[in-house]
Amino acid sequence: MIAKLEMFIALARERHFGRAADSLGITQPTLSTGIKQLEAHLGVKLVQRGSRFGGLTPEGQHTLLAARQIVGDARRLRDEMRATRLGLSGKVRLAVIPTALTWASRLATSFNRQNPNVEFSILSRSSHEVLTMIETLEADIGLSYLDNEPLGRVTNVGLYRETYTLVCHETHPLAARARANWADLADVQLCLLTPDMQNRRIINRNFMEAGVTPLSPIESNSTVVLVSNVVAGPWATILPTDMAAFLAAGQPLRVLPLDGGVPAHQVGLVAPHQEPQTPVLQALMTHGRDMAID
Structure with missing residues (x-):
């Protein structure tokens, strides 16, 4: 039963029979059979089927919540027993x-x-x-x-x-300074994380507090990409202090503490x-x- 509930959870997550099967390391027919057996055991239809996955039925939505609880409890029990032995x-x-x-x-x-x-x-x-x-x-x-x-x-x-620093090339106009503040970045070409990242939303609030609209023609969800751009071009980026120190090590870069802004999160x-x-x-x-x- 636990294995079939895990199949159902994977299908609800992936919303695609093939991807769900791949995520579990099983074949698609095995997954389909497992879902049908679970439906037969519960006596309800869980999945809307057509030529492809059509979503969960209302009974399926209810079952999903219970399935996560049951599978989570089973994994916790397994881990507790393993810790007792090993x-x-x-x-x-x-x-x-x-x-x-x-x-x-x-x-x-x-x-x-x-x-x-x-x-x-x-x-x-x-x-x-x-x-x-x-x-x-x-x-x-x-x-x-x-x-x-x-x-x-x-x-x-x-x-x-989390506190923030400006990372720029050692030839950048701001590189000679010991520190910077958010208002100093009004005309600086920046590469920043994408807006779906909470870090970017926090950075945007810092700029808003400083009355600045950031110039960010390059965005990425990777901090490595941001620093690579700073090494290669006339850009700067904003990173948490710990991450900036790690990524800038051994590179021709300067790391400047940023003063002001919203309280650290x-x-x-x-x-x-x-x-x-x-x-x-x-x-x-x-x-x-x-x-x-x-």
Whole structure:
């Protein structure tokens, strides 16, 4: 039954039989058979079918909520039993906003050093995708903003507050300065993260507070692309302090602290709201508290 519920969850997520089957590593006929058997067992139609996936029926929508709960509980029980036999072990799927990837690496490395049987799969996603992946069981835990946009019903642990720096080429007119403020960037050619990223929305608010309309003819959802553009051309970008220091190391770049703007937002771990947490997630969140910077 659990396997069939997982098939149903995957189909609801992918909205396509072929992609859902691929995500589970099974054939499409196996998936279709599993869904039909689940419908027969429950005595209701869950999926609108035609030549392709047509959405969930009202009964399917209701079943999806229960399926996520049941599958989540089953995975938690499995992890608890495994921890009883083997100690902390398994793989943690960690979904992370792009600007927190250096922190994610630091967290995973230090946790794995203490718990070598725990592996990590670190996925770069927008803040909205982080929450969606936790809800749909695609991720076990996330690393995202905690106090800027609504999180919903989750458990969280703060790690640090995000401050910003200007990254420019060492030949840029602003490179000789020790610091900058948001108003200084009124006429600067910028490359910034795409608007679907919460970091970009925070940056836009900082510009709004300074009365500035940013010039950003190049956008990307990758911080690596932003810094590559700054190395190659007459651009500048804005990145969190930790990320800027990492990406600018060894490059002909200058990193200038940015003064002013809106109060710094907190970034931290976001986990499903459940009691108890799995042993691995509970240990990871405790580890995050120990690493946190006030």
